[in-house]
Amino acid sequence: MTFYRSNNSKRVLPGFGISLGSSLFFISLVILLPITGLVVQTAELSWAQYWAIISDPRVVASYKVTASAAAVASMFNLFFGLLMAWILTRYRFPGRVLLDGLMDLPFALPTAVAGLTLAAVFSTQGWFGQYLALWDIKVSYAWLGIVVAMTFTSVPFVVRTVQPVLEEFGPEYEEASATLGASPLQTFFKVILPEIKPALFTGTALAFTRSLGEFGAVIFIAGNLPWQTEVTSLMIFVRLQEFDYAAAAAIASVVLLVSLVLLFVINGMQQRYQHITGGPK
């Protein structure tokens, strides 16, 4: 990678200086500056105070609730998203375009609306909840509710990352595998899965990261019982309501750090894979 423009090539967009400068300016304004603010606020605390806040037993309980629910939600979306992407790319059926559009609904719908609706549907009197109650399964105002809300809001990530890869990946690879004597299962695990694995992994990791920070949809359905169904973003909100900005920033910094580490891991893996396959064609 070169950092400067080569001298004798003309580009469509004018001015490397202007375009990079304005991009960096806005990145600073909307991303770097708020993060700095977070760090500055956290810096009011000593290390001991910082550690005490982020290792408070109730907060640690919220980490566990959030991480476990996010893990289950993203695992579910791994399979569901793969299935949806497969159906949308490999089959032509009436209503396909509608279904394709519906996949983006969780992005477009206000998360509070999603949370309210899900809470109503899964409450013990709700459409689904009343039948689940027969088996003693409680979703609304329980840990499972958090999983449901997180699953709903992060559906598009896996679908939308896997879909383009599957579309690019023509049927001739499956056909080649079949002519070489492979069974459909062998073709899936040895040919298709390795090809979509990076996208699948990226999508799942993105869904996980998104779920870690999900607030709007979750608080309506979670019930928010201390120690049991409090998510980390709620803890941040609670500290804010107590006007304890430093503590809120401290907890937020933990979420931020985990998300950043995950993002860098995803990027690193993608680059490694592109090196092998020569990048997307």
Next chain:
Amino acid sequence: MSISIEQVSKRFGDFVAVDNVNLAIKTGELTALLGPSGSGKTTLLRIIAGLEQADSGRIHFNNQDITGQHVSERGVGFVFQHYALFKHMTVFENVAYGLTVKPKKLRPNKAEIAKKVHNLLQLVQLDWTADRYPAQLSGGQRQRIALARALAVEPKVLLLDEPFGALDAKVRAELRRWLRRLHDEIHVTSVFVTHDQEEALEVADRIVVMNKGAIEQDGTPEQVYDHPANPFVYEFLGNVNLFHARVKQGQSTIGNVKLASPEHSNGDEQAGFAYVRPHEIDVFKAPLSDSLKVTLDLVTIVGPVARLEVLSDTDQQLIHIELPKEQFKQLQLAQGDIAWIQPRYSKVFLGEGI
């Protein structure tokens, strides 16, 4: 392994891709399915492979009916136009794939697989690429690897779908000769699809010309080129000029030029079409008794060949002529000059042509 195709038909909606085709391919033969796009050649190949199911008709390998057999059980090697190499596997893993997916009982051990893969890579002269990924190879190299991969399972039949279609002209010409030599070495029954008549003429033992889902002609390259069965085949196998002709008693007349056409020897005069290839026309600067008067309209020199476009004096018909550059230079003709031409040979079909 011989292949026999009996009354095979295939439709896609209203479009008839393959229309009641019968074809027998002998063991060890290298056959070209030649035709324009949409002629059904690729569909027929895919039906032989089992990648497509025929609507009706039967396919036999060595007199054994395999019509209902799944593609993975037919034992065919298939080479795709765009290689279809598995991008996440090394060249070695790609070639070994067909062996590693065999059921445990039939699977050779690791050492045997390695030996076989290296032998195949030597056969395609790419042994040094074993540890590379397909993205690191050129198009021609990838197609040779794809061929090695198809051969690894010791297919009874090798099927190639426009194998050189995605390559540039020079590599294509090289690979064609290479495929011909390879086939002489391994003698596996092979069928390849192409729309390039030169490729078919150069590589194949036998050419099957297809059009609109049906077979127009089936024969050796010489037979098909020198004795085309109908106007379609004639036009498809290279450039051609078309003249109105009168046919009577084994002689056809184009303008005032008389040519022997012994295949039409009955007495009555009939209308016909005479096909003359551009390189089968002589050009003269002075009139001869048996010649057409033309005006030289355009000259293009392509390497050693001079391509002329001339207009006939009688009806302004455009006629293409090819002759060696040296010969053209000796004629000392310039654009706009008058010249006389004489077809050396023509193929006459009765009727109103196509």
